[in-house]
Amino acid sequence: MMRCGFWKTQRSGSLPDATGSGEQEFELLQPLLLGSTVTARGTVGEKFVKRSRTYVVVETTYHDQNGTLLARGRSEHIVPIA
Numbered sequence: 001m002m003r004c005g006f007w008k009t010q011r012s013g014s015l016p017d018a019t020g021s022g023e024q025e026f027e028l029l030q031p032l033l034l035g036s037t038v039t040a041r042g043t044v045g046e047k048f049v050k051r052s053r054t055y056v057v058v059e060t061t062y063h064d065q066n067g068t069l070l071a072r073g074r075s076e077h078i079v080p081i082a
Helices: none
Strands: 002-007 020-028 039-050 053-063 069-078
Antiparallel strands (some): 002 020, 020 069, 039 053, 053 069
16 A cells, blocks of 8 residues: 655646645555556545635545556645635
């Protein structure tokens, strides 16, 4: 198992001005093999406010064509919620 994390500070040009990304973590559980079909499924896990900004947490799992769990990730996103 390999675990990595990083902090993303740059906003994507395709997102609205008030939207951005915070912390992201990934846990690699199995090797990703060349030619495999990988399916990602994300769910919104929670919503919280930090420093007057609203965040949602997206939890994502990655499976191969046989249903084997390859990796999982967690990311925080700043969202424009009034």
